[in-house]
Amino acid sequence: MIVPTVFQALLFMNQLAQNYGKRLLGGVFASALLSLPAALYSQTAATFDIDRYSPLGEVFFETFYVDETLTLQEALNTKLLNPTTELPVTETATGYLALDGVSPHRTR
Amino acid sequence: MAFHHIAQGEADDVAPMATLWVVCNSEVSLAPTIEGNVCNYVNSDLYDDLFVLEDKETKTLCSHMTGEALYGKHTGLQIPVSKLLQIHVEQALIFDPTMKIATSQRPYNDGKRSMAARWWPDRDGVQLMPELVETLADEDIHLNRMAIGLGI
Numbered sequence: 001m002i003v004p005t006v007f008q009a010l011l012f013m014n015q016l017a018q019n020y021g022k023r024l025l026g027g028v029f030a031s032a033l034l035s036l037p038a039a040l041y042s043q044t045a046a047t048f049d050i051d052r053y054s055p056l057g058e059v060f061f062e063t064f065y066v067d068e069t070l071t072l073q074e075a076l077n078t079k080l081l082n083p084t085t086e087l088p089v090t091e092t093a094t095g096y097l098a099l100d101g102v103s104p105h106r107t108r
Numbered sequence: 109m110a111f112h113h114i115a116q117g118e119a120d121d122v123a124p125m126a127t128l129w130v131v132c133n134s135e136v137s138l139a140p141t142i143e144g145n146v147c148n149y150v151n152s153d154l155y156d157d158l159f160v161l162e163d164k165e166t167k168t169l170c171s172h173m174t175g176e177a178l179y180g181k182h183t184g185l186q187i188p189v190s191k192l193l194q195i196h197v198e199q200a201l202i203f204d205p206t207m208k209i210a211t212s213q214r215p216y217n218d219g220k221r222s223m224a225a226r227w228w229p230d231r232d233g234v235q236l237m238p239e240l241v242e243t244l245a246d247e248d249i250h251l252n253r254m255a256i257g258l259g260i
Contacts, residue, residue, distance in 0.1 A: 043156055043171045048178040049245075053169075054154040056239040061151040061159075066117035069208040072201055080211065083198040087209070090126045090137040090192055098200060098209040099115050099126055 064099075072098060113151050113159060114172075115210065116140055125149065126192050127161070127172045134158075134173045139188040142168075142177065147187075154243045157236065157254070161187075 075081045087098040116125040125140040140147050142163070152162030152169060160178070161170040168180030175187035200207050236253065251257045 043158070043174065043176075043178065045176055045178050045184045048155075048169075050179060052155060052243045052245065053160070053179075054239050054243045056154050056237070061113045063113075063148075063150050064115040064117075064210075064212050066115055066210040069210050072197060072207045072209050073205070075209050075211065076197060076201070081197050081209075083196065085197045087195060087197060087200060088126060088135055088192050089195055089200060089207070091190065096193075096200075096204050096207050098195075098197075098207055100209060100211040 066097075066099075069097065114149055114161065116149060117210075135192045135194070136173060136175070137190045137192045138175050139190075142182050142185050142187060154240060156245060157240050157243050 072081070076083065081087075081100075087100070089096050089098045091097075114125070114127050125138045127134070127136055127138065140149060147163045147165065147168075149161045149170070150164055152160045154160065155169075155178075159172055161172050162168070163170065163180070163182065166181040168182040169178045170176060170182075170187060171178055175189040177183050177185045177187070195203065247253060
């Protein structure tokens with residue numbers, strides 16, 4: 001249980017800061033807080049455990065290979081999308097590119 | 109994207125890549141390169157109940173959120189990651205009237221029932237399949253399994 005352990009450590013450090021001076025331990029406290037995301041996120045090469053890797057999802061989804069585009073205005077004019085359709089947009093070397101089908105709420 | 113999860117390819121002579129997992133609540137843009145070489149990624153299997161990217165050529169497994177190579181030939185290397193915007197069509201046209209879109213020809217949900225609909229965490233009494241539970245590490249008990257929260 002990483003979270004309770006880290007939380008208890010932070011509480012302990014906070015108590016020390018109150019007892020022995022906030023300035024002295026403030027930097028340590030801040031450093032510990034900033035390191036939390038890395039401590040809590042387990043998907044890293046250093047912690048990867050191949051025994052927890054499941055073949056269950058292998059065939060569910062296929063990669064969308066993008067080979068042609070049209071303008072958003074064209075897609076709107078042909079009612080491929082509606083004005084409130086939500087899109088993911090990525091920035092490429094030549095500008096922004098929207099990707100189709102972000103959610104089941106799209107119009108087709 | 110909801111039924112692909114990974115978009116990659118060449119449009120206007122660039123090689124964009126984006127990942128979007130509706131149930132995982134994750135979406136990022138990536139430059140699909142490792143050590144200067146363009147790699148082709150597919151949805152691989154599950155780890156931490158999340159899909160993992162797999163480089164087709166080397167079989168290296170990568171995190172679809174951080175781009176870090178987790179296992180295989182490229183372990184420890186990094187696919188460059190940036191933000192993926194989330195925007196409505198009308199907002200996008202104001203933002204950039206010339207913006208282009210890549211459209212998928214895949215039919216809506218391919219006529220199949222969505223797995224997400226069955227496993228949505230808000231639904232009472234829905235349990236994860238044992239095969240998914242096996243991919244989880246020690247769980248934080250402050251929230252229900254698969255609930256989303258911000259720990260401070």
